[in-house]
Amino acid sequence: MITFTTCKHWPLPGKALQLVCQALEAKGLAADCVPWQEMDHQHLAQSKVILPLAAWDYSESPEAFAQWLNESVERGVGVLNAPELMQWNMNKRYLLELAKQGVTTIPTRFIKTADPTELKAVLSDCGWDEVVLKPACGQSGNGVQRYSVTALSLPMLPEQSFNQGWIIQPFMPEIQQVGEVSLCFLWGEYSHAVRRMPATGEWRANSQYNVAVSLFTPDADTITTASNILQQLPSSTAYARVDGLLTNEGFVLSELELIEPALFLDIVPEAVEKFCAGLEYFVAQI
Structure with missing residues (x-):
């Protein structure tokens, strides 16, 4: 079984993953889509390889997601991409x-907390007129803010929702x-x-x-x-x-x-075949 993990907030696969699953099944390879939070021991036992291509909420619980990746490997399941590479990619540092x-x-600075004093010091040091603030561990533009240095007050950063730090970049026109x-x-x-x-x-x-x-x-x-x-x-x-x-x-x-990029496979049909051919070869090597 080739399992593409979705997530509890968006459990159903999008059009691209549906096309991939159909192409795999046409090759005689079973494929399914399951929220990563619901991948219990039975699902893991049935899966030869897992790809978290629709794990669109992992940033809400990054530690649990990283633990799940590691446990999948420990149970002998192939995980793509490599878990250590995905964990490195989880934080924009x-x-x-x-x-x-x-x-x-894009020039990037990092701050550990949403302390306005620390933020102000970075902005003063960099000399940027307009900046973008992003949660270091975040997805889909959630929590991203644009801020003009000439504004009268500093932005309010939701510390409790994003506790992995923040990156600061100049706004690129x-x-x-x-x-x-x-x-x-x-x-x-x-x-x-x-x-x-x-x-x-x-x-x-x-x-x-x-x-x-x-x-x-x-x-x-x-x-x-x-x-x-x-x-x-x-x-x-x-x-x-x-x-x-x-x-x-x-x-x-x-x-x-x-980790979970939109690969736009639904608008490039030939890419679906290329991706599935690679998966077919990968599974054959396990």
């Missing part, structure tokens, strides 16, 4: 590590001008890309904010840059999404999605 390795990222591009990789190879354009008057390129998604053809340099980022990871990936902005200086990484 990974952007700081990638920047130290030479990856061009390109997000409203040309949108964010997402390059999707399957089994380590570039597959396809989309442009995600925020709605008029909006700056968050997330589905809950009515983002417009369209197929996009990146140039060779952008594909190479994104591929090189993945090559710096400690393990290979079955799937990955490299998000970034196209600036005058080239591709700038905004986020690296290695």
Whole structure:
């Protein structure tokens, strides 16, 4: 059994996962979708491999999610991507590590708590006029705030809801001008890309904010840059999404999605076959 985990808040698979399950079943491979919180011993015993592609609420209980990943491996289940890689990817502090390795990222600072004094000190040190605040462990734009340094008061950060720290980045106007591009990789190879354009008057390129998604053809340099980022990871990936902005200086990484990215397989049918062929091969090796 190949199990794609969803989550208790959104237990049903979306169109993309439905297409993947249908393609796997056409190959004679059983597939199902189960909320990760409901993956009991019986489900684990029946699963050869687990992919948490729709675990869209893990940031609400990251410790429990990480424990579940580790327990799955301990019970002999294959997990994609590698649990240690996903746990590293759960906290956006990974952007700081990638920047130290030479990856061009949106400039990023980290604060441990929502202390206004600490936030003010960082803003003063960086000299940014307008910033975006993101929970270090967060999903789908939840808790993300945009803040002008010239405002009379500091933003109120919901400390109890997001207790893994915060990252601070300068606001990048390109997000409203040309949108964010997402390059999707399957089994380590570039597959396809989309442009995600925020709605008029909006700056968050997330589905809950009515983002417009369209197929996009990146140039060779952008594909190479994104591929090189993945090559710096400690393990290979079955799937990955490299998000970034196209600036005058080239591709700038905004986020690296290695856990539950939308891969837009429902608008790229040939990618479904490629993904499923890789899964078929992976299962055969177990």
